[in-house]
Amino acid sequence: xxxxxWEETLTxxxxxxxxxxxxxxxxxxxxxxxxxxxxxxxxxxxxxFWVPGKAVNVxxxxxxxxxxxxxxxxxxxxxxxxxxxxxxxxxxxxxxxxTTLPFWLDVELTCQNDGAGTxxxxxxxxxxxxxxxxxxxxxxxxxxTLPTLLLPNTTPAVGTGFDxxxxxKVDIFVGFxxxxxxxxxxxxxxxxxxxx
Numbered sequence: 001x002x003x004x005x006w007e008e009t010l011t012x013x014x015x016x017x018x019x020x021x022x023x024x025x026x027x028x029x030x031x032x033x034x035x036x037x038x039x040x041x042x043x044x045x046x047x048x049f050w051v052p053g054k055a056v057n058v059x060x061x062x063x064x065x066x067x068x069x070x071x072x073x074x075x076x077x078x079x080x081x082x083x084x085x086x087x088x089x090x091x092x093x094x095x096x097x098x099t100t101l102p103f104w105l106d107v108e109l110t111c112q113n114d115g116a117g118t119x120x121x122x123x124x125x126x127x128x129x130x131x132x133x134x135x136x137x138x139x140x141x142x143x144x145t146l147p148t149l150l151l152p153n154t155t156p157a158v159g160t161g162f163d164x165x166x167x168x169k170v171d172i173f174v175g176f177x178x179x180x181x182x183x184x185x186x187x188x189x190x191x192x193x194x195x196x
Contacts, residue, residue, distance in 0.1 A: 005196040010056075011043040011170075013190035017062070019100075021184035026077055026175030029060070029187045041190050043170045045080075050111040050120050050164035055195040058107040060172060064132040065184040068097035072178030074133075074185065076105060076151075078124065078159070080168040085109070085159040086124035089152030090177065091133050096140040097182065103130035107151070108195075111164070118161030126151040 017038040018031045030038045058078060066074075073090035086109055107126035114120045129148040131140060162168065170192060176183045 007196070008194045010045075010192045010194055011041055011190075012192075013038060013041040013187055017187040019184050019186045020174065021065075021181050022179050024176055024179045026075065026173040028079075029062075029076075029172050029174045029185060030190075038187065041187075043192055045168045045170060047165055047167050048114075049168070050122075051114050052111055053196070055108060055110040057191075057193045057195055058105070058109070058126075058172065059191045059193075060105040060107075060187060060189070062103060062186045062188040063100040064093075064103050064130055065099045065101070065182055066093040066097065066132050067178070067180050067182035069095055070178065071095060071097075071180075071183060072176055074177075074183075075175050076107075076126075076128075077173040077175075078107060078109060078122075079171040079173050080162045083160050083162040084173075085122050085162055086126075087152065087159065088126060088128070089154060091128060091149060091151070092135065092137045093183070094132055094134045094140050095137060098132045099182075100184075100186070101131050103128060103132060103185075105151075112158055113161075114164040116163050116165045118163070120164035121158040121161045123156060123158050125156055
């Protein structure tokens with residue numbers, strides 16, 4: 001007996017997001033609904049989309065800027081409505097200043113539990129590649145390749161529970177630990193895929 005499944009692209013980013021600078025509280029990388037055209041990339045999943053084994057892939061590419069010496073950290077979050085279903089954790093930024101250098105974030109999320117209230121949860125793991133990130137708070141250590149980090153850099157665990165019986169709006173939040181005009185991020189390409 002076989003179970004037929006297929007991959008499907010649920011949404012893509014059609015225009016660049018606004019360059020987001022000078023903030024610490026995590027917010028949508030796509031901007032504000034009804035104001036920024038890039039906010040159309042937010043996708044509402046139907047009720048009961050998530051069942052155990054259901055997986056999605058998030059691919060987000062864009063650019064990061066960071067200040068010199070004490071740039072702090074950046075964190076990405078996979079949001080289902082107001083719930084942080086997955087977080088990258090705090091990612092150290094290079095202590096070498098950069099302006100709009102590329103990043104590539106890839107995250108795979110698999111449903112482990114479904115249900116109402118906060119019963120549903122996702123196991124997620126990701127990678128980020130960029131000259132702007134570092135395993136520890138140091139200056140660039142780029143020799144022949146750009147740094148690639150596993151996310152989060154902790155024992156894999158499920159994210160915050162959510163209600164899989166309700167519709168869920170998917171968004172990608174981002175936040176910096178240091179608010180500065182020189183710490184910035186922008187989405188240039190994004191794709192949300194259902195893997196099965």
